[in-house]
Amino acid sequence: MPPTTGIDALRGMSPRDLRARIRRGEWDRPTAGLALGFAQANLVVLTREIAYDFLVFCQRNPKPCPLIEVTDPGNPEPVGAAPGADLRTDLPRYRVYRRGRVEAEETEITRYWRDDLVAFLLGCSFTFEGAMERAGLPVRHLEDGRNVPMYVTSIQCRPAGALHGPMVVSMRPLPESAVPRAVLVTGRYPRAHGAPVHVGDPAAIGVRDLAHPQFGDPPRIKPGEVPVFWGCGVTPQAVAMAATVDLMITHAPGHMFLTDLLDEDLAAG
Amino acid sequence: MPPTTGIDALRGMSPRDLRARIRRGEWDRPTAGLALGFAQANLVVLTREIAYDFLVFCQRNPKPCPLIEVTDPGNPEPVGAAPGADLRTDLPRYRVYRRGRVEAEETEITRYWRDDLVAFLLGCSFTFEGAMERAGLPVRHLEDGRNVPMYVTSIQCRPAGALHGPMVVSMRPLPESAVPRAVLVTGRYPRAHGAPVHVGDPAAIGVRDLAHPQFGDPPRIKPGEVPVFWGCGVTPQAVAMAATVDLMITHAPGHMFLTDLLDEDLAAG
Numbered sequence: 001m002p003p004t005t006g007i008d009a010l011r012g013m014s015p016r017d018l019r020a021r022i023r024r025g026e027w028d029r030p031t032a033g034l035a036l037g038f039a040q041a042n043l044v045v046l047t048r049e050i051a052y053d054f055l056v057f058c059q060r061n062p063k064p065c066p067l068i069e070v071t072d073p074g075n076p077e078p079v080g081a082a083p084g085a086d087l088r089t090d091l092p093r094y095r096v097y098r099r100g101r102v103e104a105e106e107t108e109i110t111r112y113w114r115d116d117l118v119a120f121l122l123g124c125s126f127t128f129e130g131a132m133e134r135a136g137l138p139v140r141h142l143e144d145g146r147n148v149p150m151y152v153t154s155i156q157c158r159p160a161g162a163l164h165g166p167m168v169v170s171m172r173p174l175p176e177s178a179v180p181r182a183v184l185v186t187g188r189y190p191r192a193h194g195a196p197v198h199v200g201d202p203a204a205i206g207v208r209d210l211a212h213p214q215f216g217d218p219p220r221i222k223p224g225e226v227p228v229f230w231g232c233g234v235t236p237q238a239v240a241m242a243a244t245v246d247l248m249i250t251h252a253p254g255h256m257f258l259t260d261l262l263d264e265d266l267a268a269g
Numbered sequence: 270m271p272p273t274t275g276i277d278a279l280r281g282m283s284p285r286d287l288r289a290r291i292r293r294g295e296w297d298r299p300t301a302g303l304a305l306g307f308a309q310a311n312l313v314v315l316t317r318e319i320a321y322d323f324l325v326f327c328q329r330n331p332k333p334c335p336l337i338e339v340t341d342p343g344n345p346e347p348v349g350a351a352p353g354a355d356l357r358t359d360l361p362r363y364r365v366y367r368r369g370r371v372e373a374e375e376t377e378i379t380r381y382w383r384d385d386l387v388a389f390l391l392g393c394s395f396t397f398e399g400a401m402e403r404a405g406l407p408v409r410h411l412e413d414g415r416n417v418p419m420y421v422t423s424i425q426c427r428p429a430g431a432l433h434g435p436m437v438v439s440m441r442p443l444p445e446s447a448v449p450r451a452v453l454v455t456g457r458y459p460r461a462h463g464a465p466v467h468v469g470d471p472a473a474i475g476v477r478d479l480a481h482p483q484f485g486d487p488p489r490i491k492p493g494e495v496p497v498f499w500g501c502g503v504t505p506q507a508v509a510m511a512a513t514v515d516l517m518i519t520h521a522p523g524h525m526f527l528t529d530l531l532d533e534d535l536a537a538g
Contacts, residue, residue, distance in 0.1 A: 268537030
């Protein structure tokens with residue numbers, strides 16, 4: 001197989017062409033910065049048996065779990081979000097959870113696929129981060145070339161059937177004066193987590209130590225900045241752990257699915 | 270039972286108190302104008318067997334079917350939208366569909382209830398009509414004291430499992446100059462049908478004769494006005510007919526469920 005190419009060679013490519021490259025094994029790294037203007041998505045794969053509960057879970061917890069696509073059982077093609085794509089091969093990296101623990105990390109999941117699996121795509125924060133940048137708002141982890149810090153909170157999701165667990169949030173520090181604009185800009189995208197779920201004191205949502213996120217990289221917070229928290233698409237993985245779900249396959253953090261949807265398709269309207 | 274009282278006696282009452290009156294049989298008429306500021310909802314009741322398909326159908330067709338609550342199977346209490354309410358008794362009027370045909374109209378559905386029934390609440394146009402009025406936009410059918418005209422279109426909903434059918438739309442005529450404001454005002458409420466799905470030529474969406482709506486009352490359109498069409502919560506009833514669903518129980522048109530949610534809870538953010 002050809003070697004993985006640098007990200008510069010991929011800029012400006014369409015989501016379809018990028019998926020083809022990923023499918024051929026030519027890109028197995030994070031997808032931040034690719035296919036700008038197009039929505040990227042979190043992946044969650046579950047058995048049909050538990051898929052009903054997950055659909056209800058997403059309905060009850062739209063901030064962390066904004067559902068943008070559900071495949072038909074056994075069909076790995078997301079016909080609404082990316083016709084012709086194959087969710088078994090078209091993400092750069094996957095995580096396989098068994099009974100609530102990470103069992104494997106894979107670059108394709110064909111051998112795990114079954115006729116009773118259903119794939120869910122959830123909107124992703126890349127959509128609103130692009131909007132923040134266009135609005136002149138700082139996005140610190142992008143400035144620093146790091147992953148966004150993510151925290152398990154004391155906010156319990158509304159349970160659904162067998163599924164329960166804490167909400168996971170991502171955090172972006174902002175100057176206090178920038179908070180209203182950040183709320184308005186991100187609130188335009190309810191299908192990509194929408195407006196923040198919390199602004200200010202981390203302890204109020206059970207986050208003890210900003211310097212030690214449960215996922216992603218530690219943040220750099222400047223004097224006068226306030227932490228701002230958004231619902232995060234890693235929440236289903238926390239639910240897999242809390243509810244010890246038999247089998248859940250997800251994207252690996254930062255290794256998202258590139259849809260053909262425009263970021264603007266995830267805007268309110 | 271006490272006689273049905275006039276609507277004037279009910280103005281200013283809370284949704285909870287109104288539901289109690291409806292439950293006692295003191296109100297079996299349309300709910301327009303009641304509990305202003307609170308969201309009213311379309312009701313759809315299905316068996317657990319077909320409920321999965323309906324959840325996916327709503328995800329794939331959010332304009333006509335904006336889902337705001339799903340009950341646990343067998344539980345008639347919508348714990349998120351109206352804790353303590355009972356969806357079997359708290360609507361003024363119901364329709365029972367068997368194999369795609371209206372079998373009965375009822376003022377309560379206790380005798381139909383089963384342990385495998387799931388209730389769905391969908392956002393309702395009353396939410397955005399209130400916003401239109403506050404924005405100074407004309408809402409013709411309200412001015413005329415009539416029901417909104419509704420049309421079966423040639424727009425096919427994205428199917429989901431056994432469920433398929435045409436999108437039903439509601440229509441409100443507006444001066445051309447008022448169309449942008451109407452789009453912006455209603456677009457704020459994606460969980461209450463959001464922005465229009467079509468503006469202008471009815472034939473483009475398969476509506477042949479505005480004077481003969483399939484549901485509701487004929488419209489009065491003034492010179493210089495353009496017809497504006499929104500996704501409509503009657504769509505599931507068209508689906509019940511098209512897909513000959515074994516059993517579907519809905520509200521009777523205009524006889525909605527009064528939730529404790531604020532209209533603003535259905536706004537984007």
